[in-house]
Amino acid sequence: MNRSIRLLAASAVLVVSGLSAVASASAAEVVIVAPGAPPVERFEAVPAPRAGYAWDKGHWRWDHGRYAWVPGHWQVQRVGYHWVPGHWVEHGPNWRWVEGHWA
CATH class of the missing domain: 1.20.5 (Single alpha-helices involved in coiled-coils or other helix-helix interfaces)
Structure with a gap:
């Protein structure tokens, strides 16, 4: 036993x-590092709220040596959490991308 x-x-x-x-x-x-600041954010119309989803606004992505625009999209909502959008943070002479996440 x-x-x-x-x-x-x-x-x-x-x-x-x-x-x-x-x-x-x-x-x-x-970790995504870019050598210069991203361009100014584009204006993007935010759609009407959608039950069970959170809107993730569009952002600039560093892609093969240049910035490329990624349009906004819906994220499936996680109960008890809120969406923190991705954003660029200046780090010395470079910029780092902080991925969007649920907190």
Whole structure:
């Protein structure tokens, strides 16, 4: 009986450690650095609110040595969270992109 309990506990520990390794790997952050400030944001009409979704406004993306505009789109809402839009942050002479996320 004790042996089966120890075996079950050891198996549970392995499963939990495996899940945490997968979760940390999927949360890997990609850092995007641009050598200059992004252009001024484009005006984009925000659509009427949509139940169960949050609007993610358009933004400039650094793509192969230049900025490219990415239009706004809907994000499926996560209950109990609010959407923090992605944004550029000045970091010394460069600019870094902070990905939009739920907080």
